[in-house]
Amino acid sequence: MRFELLAGLLALTCVGACANATPREQEIAECRPGEIATWADGRDRPALGKPLVFVYWDSGAPTWFSSAQVMELLKRSSQAWAGCGIESRVSALLGNAPLPAGAVVVQWSEAGSRGNFGLANLGQRTLALSPAMFQLLRTRNPSYPAEQTLQMVVSHEMGHFFGLMAHSRRCIDVTSYYTDGKGGNCYARDRSQLKTVVEYRSILPTACDIQRCRIANGLPVNAP
Ligand SMILES: [Zn+2]
Incomplete structure (x- = not known):
């Protein structure tokens, strides 16, 4: 019972196959509160x-x-x-x-x-x-x-x-820039993961990209 409850919570947090997901895949699938950050190099719009x-x-x-x-x-x-x-x-x-x-x-x-x-x-x-x-x-x-x-x-x-005009400071986001060209680096939950792949950035929009897109378009963050 308790295990089932835990599994249910994990499924909610990770939207699907979380058990076998790598840290990179988890970062793609889940946007944690407070994680959205940009380089402030543009203003999002509809x-x-x-x-x-x-x-x-x-x-x-x-x-x-x-x-x-x-x-x-x-x-x-x-x-x-x-x-x-x-x-x-x-x-x-x-x-x-x-x-x-x-x-x-x-x-x-x-x-x-x-x-x-x-x-x-x-x-x-x-x-x-x-x-x-x-x-x-x-x-x-x-x-x-x-x-x-x-x-x-x-x-x-x-x-x-x-409508995403600013670039994300979250390395994994498809809208990210890894650096700002002034010494600033993008954010990852575990930066050691960046070296495990040739390209850390997602090839498709992440949960945080989608969330920021909904905000830019004046839509509720949690899709029905
Ligand atoms: Zn761009």
């Missing part, structure tokens, strides 16, 4: 659109990312952000089809990404990805699964369109 409409234009994509693969990644990130309570849709831009009103164009563009893996431009409604940065990643670290990096970049940049 999502750019309701629903958010993302349209993928595959022109100039690296040859090792097929359109179908990128579409899958985009849909996975979009679905992962659904916990925010803001609907989002993903479709492919085909031929000369007109852009849906208010659509955000996901495109491969060196100019648009300005030396970053990806860049969200809310004014121009573009989510730009850098072919050169993904080429560099492939050259420097050919064994690293680039698909995971792309998933992370897409999830992060989508977060800006959902």
Whole structure:
């Protein structure tokens, strides 16, 4: 009886498979009170659109990312952000089809990404990805699964369109920056865990990303 009660509490705290979760996985699944912190480098705001409409234009994509693969990644990130309570849709831009009103164009563009893996431009409604940065990643670290990096970049940049403008100071969050460039480091429950993986940051939004997104959009923190 007591064991069952304990198990019930754990399930509530960890939302599912907690028993076998690594510390990193637990940090992804659970947002503890007081854990949300940002670098205060932007002001969160409501999502750019309701629903958010993302349209993928595959022109100039690296040859090792097929359109179908990128579409899958985009849909996975979009679905992962659904916990925010803001609907989002993903479709492919085909031929000369007109852009849906208010659509955000996901495109491969060196100019648009300005030396970053990806860049969200809310004014121009573009989510730009850098072919050169993904080429560099492939050259420097050919064994690293680039698909995971792309998933992370897409999830992060989508977060800006959902209204998360400040970067998280919580290392695990997909909206995080590891440092502020001035000597400040991101926060982790156990910083020794950072060295256990090549990339500590989650590739999909974490429970804290979702919680902050709900706050930015004026929604109750605990989803029904
Ligand atoms: Zn960002």
